[in-house]
Amino acid sequence: MTRSVYVTGIDRGDGRQVVELGVMELLTRQVDRVGVFRPLVHDGPDRLFELLRARYRLAQDPATVYGMDYQEASLLQAEQGVDELVSALVDRFHLVARDYDVVLVLGTDYADTQFPDELSLNARLANEFGASVLPVVGGRKQTAESVLAETHNAFRAYDGLGCDVLAMVTNRVAREDRDEIAERLEHRLPVPCWVVPDEPALSAPTVSQIAHALGARVVLGDDSGLARDALDFVFGGAMLPNLLAALTPGCLVITPGDRADLVIGTLAAHSAGTPPIAGVLLTLNEVPGEGILTLANRLAPGTPVLSVTGNSFPTAERLFSLEGKLSAASPRKAETALGLFERYVDTAELNQRVSAPSSDRVTPMMFEHKLLEQARSDLRRVVLPEGTEERVLHAAEVLLRRGVCELTLLGPVEQIRKKAADLGIDLGGAELIDPAASELRDSFAEKYAALRAHKGVTVELAYDVVSDVNYFGTLMVQEGFADGMVSGSVHSTAATIRPAFEIIKTKPDAAIVSSVFFMCLADKVLVYGDCAVNPDPDAEQLADIAAQSASTAARFGVEPRIAMLSYSTGTSGSGADVDKVREATELVRSRRPDLSIEGPIQYDAAVEPSVAATKLPGSAVAGQASVLIFPDLNTGNNTYKAVQRSAGAVAVGPVLQGLRKPVNDLSRGALVQDIVNTVAITAIQAQQSPSEKASDQ
Template sequence: MSHAFLLVSTGSGAGLTTVSLGLVRALDRLGIRAGFCKPVAQLHDYDRGPERSTRLIEHMTDIDAPQPINLRRAKALLGSGREGLLMEEVIALFQQSARHSDVVVVEGLVADAHAGYATRLNTAIARALDAEVILVGKPEADLEEYVDIAANAFSGSNGTALIGTILNRVGESSEEKPCLQADLLQTGSGGNEAVRTDEMCKKMVEKPFHFIGAIPWLPSLVAPRTADVAHYLGAEVLHAGEMQQRRVQCMELCARTLANTLSVYQPHTLLIFPGDREDIFVAACMAAMNGVQIAGILLTGGLRPSFGVMNLCEQAIRTGIPLLLVESSSYQTASKLAHMPSAVAVDDFDLIDQAMDHVANHLDAEWIKTRCAIDRKPRLSPAAFRYQLIQQAVQARRSIVLPEGDEPRTILAAQQCQQRQIADCVLLGDPEKIHQSALSQGITLDDGITIIDPTVVRHRYVEQMVALRHHKGMTPQIAEDQLQDRVVLGTMMLAMGEVEGLVSGALHTTANTVRPAFQLIGTSETAKLVSSIFFMCLPDQVVVYGDCAINPDPDAAELADIAIQSADSAIRFGLEPRVAMISYSTGESGSGQDVNKVREATRIVRQRRADLIVDGPMQYDAAAIASVGRNKAPQSEVAGKANVFIFPDLNTGNTTYKAVQRSAHVVSIGPMLQGLRKPVNDLSRGASVEDIVYTIALTAIQAQ
């Protein structure tokens, strides 16, 4: 998985897009294959086209960037509590960007007074991608406090994800006022302008994260074209001239006498005056005849110079002066221009190219190169795990029987699985009731969903069930009675190979789901017993808990088998297992029957599977928290880094999983059963539609 650098800003006006594009340019200069991703579109109020960052990166580079998620959809998912689904979509976009890249520059959202959701989204994106965060800000009084807050916001169990800061607009005068915004744009000294060392830069250098660069303020890089001013005002173009080439670095409202305006006829200046001030108009044209490249003339009040004056100045106008007309008064026009956005126009590619070079020139290239060379394997975040789960299930595309076929949540889950091509679901139940239940929830079931009426097919399995269980005294009458239970019927369909997996439990107990599997499916050749795991989607990572549903009090050999099964399941689903055998003591600090059982189980695992990283006995905090692990078990490869937790008994496992799930509001996927010849999985009776979908996906992957 590629490195992910998530750039987030301290607020509006920090130039997040420009710095993001500049970082891409810097990476390209270093020979590093860079991708770009803007996960959620954040259009400016004045944007009318596609999201600007994605459009610009595609025009300025050969990067094929994915189209971002619509902001309205993102806010709707957040508002409905479906942040997990939103992050899965973010992961999908990132994967597109990362396909042929070593590093992906991810542009976050700008948090301002109108975007309170931005910080929450940026934090979620950082966790979903396990991204390294770079903070982009401009020198201002409260920047230092914001950086400290951001370091905490992006922190996790293993420290902060914030790796560096970039200061933009360094050297911009704090006295500049937006009364006429372009008055801020007096000509600078160009690309050789030295970075002014100010107090804020010094403070950033002293922070524990790297100060990646200070980007000096170059007014020429935000100078709009005269055409941009015309577009913003909706001005009538009397003469286009060179309006696409000439840039406005200064605006002058000419309200004084001619003698008192002589100093304003300067290059890159937009002159604003009423159309009946013919003296000013003629003076501007004389300046043009003398070689002064005025940015343009903006006539106000809907007034035009007389025909005779226009004829007199025709040759001057032909030098390329843009000539614009607005109906508003000079004062109204100036007021509107004072609020003209400073962002570069989305089609001003020349200026964007200069800005990218300017940013790249002032970033610490050696540090960037060194950071990208770090062999870093991102942790598997909950969003990445769920995305990966769905993608693997789509590739597997197995048939899964759902015995509780008329249960409303199960019906919705089957419909979602069909639409997302996760699995081919088979619903057991009365077809009429199933369709009625679907319609009452506002859906029409897809034709690809199979519905089987148990009363029609039940008799087919009597003889086969007797053959499977004759050694236990099974008779046709007993088989017929047991097949009244749809879970038993579904399990027989699985045993006969008519389906490839079974999911039940929305209405039934674990025993109701598991017992037929024990009797009709049986344990696989490689397992000594059937056990279970939960995938616990903690805020920062996915971990495995086992066994939390099946075995009340396993002995040492059984506990070792559970650990090996759980580690293999972790591998199957993309985790590199570091197995902690949980007990009430760590290492050699405790003794007694219970802790000795865990110690012996650890020995057996190491003996049977030397390839696994396992340690125990170990307390939960020593296994999960890096600082505690270093203190209690400094030599352990597992302490503080465990991602597979094996509990000594069902009492401990089930209690811990429910406590973590409910108290920390953690999504848990499972229980997933291990050790059966064919996959059967149980649901919690409180399972949501989303829980059922993920359990079906798990089952489909197991069935490969």
């Protein structure tokens, strides 16, 4: 069983950080303890390790990550030979390997080193580490024939040196050649070979990186603006109409600092979204006056304006030599890289070939990874009614870059575009609809009027109602234009789910609509229900909540063992509240004999084996419950918040259950990752829906 994966290459410039990040993502889905080891390191910050440490919350001591620096290694090899060098690196590797379930090894980078045969060194280290090798071949600015030859040669080189080659990745090939290369490599090697196209956004420097490289002064802009990718450079010296015609999405405009007309013109174009730019770079150490800067800031708040001392020519020379890098300071690049890796690499096959040791622990990160992976397996369209909300826009960008689902955002289209442009967010893959101006409004009004005719709703009244983003989004789901909806970051729970009650309604086998939270603890996931919808369910409703929650748990990989919670365990207590729970438990047993259930039971007896052994010895549920059903909303809501805040649990939800089609509510304090998780859950719920995938209308 593989304990380590050695990602390596054959030359510099292969962009293998995309593969290293993708493999780390894959490993952390499977096991909790993943170590990192880089045999040889250059002086200065290790951007990739800092990214891995921040993104995956690695607790590993950075001092254990590195074998030695290149200078030390070169001197050791010169004085004592390659065997001594390898022996020293193997010793340092095993100091890491003993503490982790699996180790990701980051091979040498072929940059400014003094090793005559670096490929052989990587191969020998991999063999001595007992690691399987994943070679990466760079194909940027190469012909298809050249890429094919290099890929075959790389496999033969590592295989000939005795390496266990997991698979091959050919990276950064021209997009127009990608399919041809993939087809010609398929089944030509004894291992899989995945072909990943070049992605300009990954090699594009961020505005912050440009400012640092040029020693530029930041005149205007915020952190979000400085994180934008500069996908192109446009030099402004002509009249404004000519410059506007030359602008491209994501470009950095370079212009003399005394051309206030070009500064204001480009920022006005950005504000209108035609097109959104990365920022403006002023040369000659000239900066417009305070009045112009104030106007510029109002036109495009957050958009960076930089100033350098040199003129355009030397500035251009330095700009064209810059290349973007993955780092902890560029999380959006990481999302793009992972989306690229997951789209073009068969991660299921790679995971099977890696054979990382499985873990019974399920950490919050592992649960979140599995959500995204499951959602991505069968793309669905989710509508987000709050299209102008900043957190929703950031979440939409993550979802699009990772390829988790298809998205529709609702709201005034120009407002959405302007907000996205101000935030530097690319929504190129999303559908934008303004309910007030949509051609669907008339048909939706007729549909809603027919559904609510018994309440006296006319078509005229319905025409106004369906312009509300939550009603419009719910009707999109009902009519098949979307597969699910997520709202609530700025709307109340009632405003989010009332349209679903009126339009989508409950499933035939569901008595009520209820909710669960996935409570991600340090080493497991528990399901809490109902903590958000039903204030005081009776025994019949409580039984329905339990059965629905068990089905939801199973759908998301949690084996349902149901605890019907009360203030007493077994037959130790009596009273109306306990009797309700006891009756609900018996109803579930009679209706769903396939489910493991215990109740009434106290929380400690439900989750703690030592307490269970005393209070309910021999129970199949006590001490290991995974689905905890609270007797009322007061108890459930307070308990989930107490566990979330006091135990540091990640609470994912509320996830609504019982509706014919998925609609989910967000907390108004939801973070970007909360929105991403809830959208992924909604997409997964839609995958189980009997309806066909939503059209792209």
